Amino acid sequence: MSHLTRWLLLLVCACACAGPLFAADETVDARIAPLDAQSLLLDATRAGERIVAVGEFGHILLSDDNGLNWRQARHVPTRTTLTSVTFASPERGWAVGHGGQILHTADGGEQWTVQTGEMNGVDSLFSVWFENDAHGIAVGPYGYALATEDGGKTWEQFYVADGEDGERHLNHVFAAADGRLYIAAEIGGVFMSDDRGVTWTLVQTPYEGSLWGGTVRRDGSVIVVGMVGHALLSTDRGEHWTELATGTDQSLTDVDELDDGRVVLVGLGGAVSTGNPQLEFKAGIRPDRQFATSVLHVGDKLLLFTQSGVHTQPLK
Numbered sequence: 001m002s003h004l005t006r007w008l009l010l011l012v013c014a015c016a017c018a019g020p021l022f023a024a025d026e027t028v029d030a031r032i033a034p035l036d037a038q039s040l041l042l043d044a045t046r047a048g049e050r051i052v053a054v055g056e057f058g059h060i061l062l063s064d065d066n067g068l069n070w071r072q073a074r075h076v077p078t079r080t081t082l083t084s085v086t087f088a089s090p091e092r093g094w095a096v097g098h099g100g101q102i103l104h105t106a107d108g109g110e111q112w113t114v115q116t117g118e119m120n121g122v123d124s125l126f127s128v129w130f131e132n133d134a135h136g137i138a139v140g141p142y143g144y145a146l147a148t149e150d151g152g153k154t155w156e157q158f159y160v161a162d163g164e165d166g167e168r169h170l171n172h173v174f175a176a177a178d179g180r181l182y183i184a185a186e187i188g189g190v191f192m193s194d195d196r197g198v199t200w201t202l203v204q205t206p207y208e209g210s211l212w213g214g215t216v217r218r219d220g221s222v223i224v225v226g227m228v229g230h231a232l233l234s235t236d237r238g239e240h241w242t243e244l245a246t247g248t249d250q251s252l253t254d255v256d257e258l259d260d261g262r263v264v265l266v267g268l269g270g271a272v273s274t275g276n277p278q279l280e281f282k283a284g285i286r287p288d289r290q291f292a293t294s295v296l297h298v299g300d301k302l303l304l305f306t307q308s309g310v311h312t313q314p315l316k
Contacts, residue, residue, distance in 0.1 A: 012096045020138040028099070030058030030076035039110035042083050044294045051296065052109045053305055054082035060095065062109050064300040065070065067310060078103065078120050084138075088130040094140050094152060096125035104152050115152040129173045129181075137197050139170035139183055147197055152310025160191045160200040169210070176216040180237055184211035184224045191240050205232050205241040213254045216305065217263070225252035225265055233279065247283030256295045256302075260313070266292040266304060 051063045053070075058072040058080055087093035087109075095103045095112070100123030103112040105281035111265060112127040117123065130136035136152060139145045143166045146155040159166050160183065170191070183200075185189040188207040191200045205211070207230045214224035221232040223244070225289040228251055231244040246252065250271035256264045261277030270286030286304075294305040301314045 002237070010251075022174075028077070028079050030060070030072070030079055038083055040081075041305040041309060042081070042293045043085050044092075044296055044303070044305045045087060046296070047084050047087040047093055047108050050108055051094065051298075051303070052085055052087070053294075053310065054085045054095050054097070056081045058082060058097075060085075060109060060112065061310075067301075067303045067312065069094060070310060073105075073109055073112060076103070077112060077114050077290040078119060083125065084127045086128050086130050086136075087306070088136075090132050092130075092133050092151075094130060094136060094138075096130050096140075098124050100125055100140075102128070102138060102146075102152060102155065116155055118156070123220050126170065127172045127174075127183075129175060131175070131196065135196060137173050137181070139173050141169045143167045144168060145170060158197070165189070165202055171211060172213045174214055174216065176237070177220070178237075182214055182215045182216070182222065182224075184236060185209040188226075190214075190224060190238055190241075203238055203241070206243060207232060212252065215255045217256060217257050218261070222264065223255050225255050225267070227251040229256070229267075229271075231265060244275075244279055245281060246275075247281045248273050248285075248309065250285075253292065254294045254299055258297050264295055264297065266295045272302075272304075274316075286311075 006306045041053045041090040044053035053061045053152040058076045058078040060076050061070045063070050080099035082095045085095040091108050093105045098122035099117045099119050101117030105114050125138045127137040132150050136148050148155045169186040170183050175181050181193040186204045193200045209227040211224045213228040216222050220306045225231045229246045229248040231246045232241040234241045244259050248271045250267050250269045252265050264277040265273040268291045269288035273281045275281040275306035290306045292304040292306045296303045300315050306312045
């Protein structure tokens with residue numbers, strides 16, 4: 001496991017998503033683990049001033065002091081691996097993971113309920129995004145995608161494309177301030193939607209490998225990252241893409257824009273590449289060489305979410 005990124009881990013564990021949604025009749029609470037902050041974490045986000053991270057065994061960690069201290073959520077009714085987390089407001093959030101499970105919180109991450117899926121289900125989900133308290137999208141392998149218009153009380157499966165294009169792994173869904181939605185997918189594909197996810201257009205980037213993450217910068221440009229150090233930039237809302245010189249050949253899992261316009265890329269083998277606002281990157285390798293699955297910046301430091309929990313790295 002120590003040599004896998006989150007997507008490799010998930011793709012090994014995931015099965016084809018061909019069955020119906022499962023009712024969540026039986027739940028088992030996440031283990032209370034004294035060393036939970038040192039376990040595998042796969043995603044993190046902000047919920048107002050709080051930071052929320054998710055990972056294996058249903059672990060959901062909370063920090064109210066910018067990552068200095070962490071504690072487990074009080075109630076998490078699953079022990080499945082959780083892969084992604086998002087918040088529409090400081091109180092209301094969603095997490096997804098193996099078994100097609102979708103969890104919801106209405107109190108900032110302290111207590112969670114299962115909306116759909118089951119611990120031993122065949123479905124998996126890789127990423128979740130919510131526009132507001134009602135409208136959200138969750139995506140996973142083999143084109144598996146769900147949408148809700150009622151805050152997750154009900155979920156409906158949809159398809160981003162027909163034929164083989166519709167069977168691509170959907171790795172990360174994210175949005176721009178102008179409302180355009182993006183899904184970073186495999187085979188160098190980026191799906192885009194301008195109608196809240198009702199219809200999608202596939203754009204092929206110059207790279208033909210898997211894309212694992214992405215973000216939209218404050219200037220509206222889009223960056224997606226993927227295998228073997230590949231990062232691509234679009235300055236026209238995803239219509240055309242150019243390669244960035246990241247300075248690393250390590251596979252990249254996440255990207256974050258800092259307050260001053262710099263961009264940080266993280267990934268396999270301890271890779272951390274930092275680019276200036278003009279996206280000229282200087283690559284580095286952390287001494288522990290542990291892979292990071294997610295990155296957030298807090299003040300003058302980075303929070304790296306890794307195979308062994310949360311690590312901090314000063315910003316230079």
